[in-house]
Amino acid sequence: MIRLQPEPIDPELIRRSLEGTDAGGVVLFCGEVRAITGEVRTERVVYTAYEPMALAEMERLANEAAERWNARVALVHRLGELRPGDIAVVTAAACAHRAEAFEACRFLIERLKADVPIWKQEFGPDGSVIREGERTVEVENAGEVGG
């Protein structure tokens, strides 16, 4: 399962998509929206993507992980407006043994965060910033940057 979706993510649905009698270990990572980063409070976030490339890149990561760890994998990222506590992303890997499943799942989330063209705009009491990697860019007009 490789998806970008505006609807809330159901991790159980993703786990079930990986079911099979060959896997002894299934690892799911859920990335959630944090309310506080350092001293900055986040009230809501908006995720946008370069959708066709994001899906292509997720597909490439999934294929690489599937081959390296002999895994069945899933990658799902949410787009649009989210609130603190909401699940923004799930990466999952099902393998014969837990060690490979943990490694494959870790690989998927780390590479997704480095290479998949998705961006987060954060809204708090003091306005809005776009995150670009580790840095934040103030948004001059208060509107949302479309995807």
Add this chain to the structure above:
Amino acid sequence: MTVPVLLFASLRSKHGDCVPVELPANATVGALKSVLRSQGIWVDGARVAVNRAFATDEHTIEQRDEVAVIPPVSGG
């Protein structure tokens, strides 16, 4: 040739969804980057994607390619 270049994140908020860029025929990604930098349409750490995949500086751009500037990403 004029190549439409897709923009995202802070570049999109400043310059819009897409900018037309004038390039010589057979221009490389490296040449495109120089033009974009000279016009202030660039951020540190950005990469160029051609046809929905990251491209090296040596990659040659064709008229009909889908070209995009990808600022450092922040999904997850």
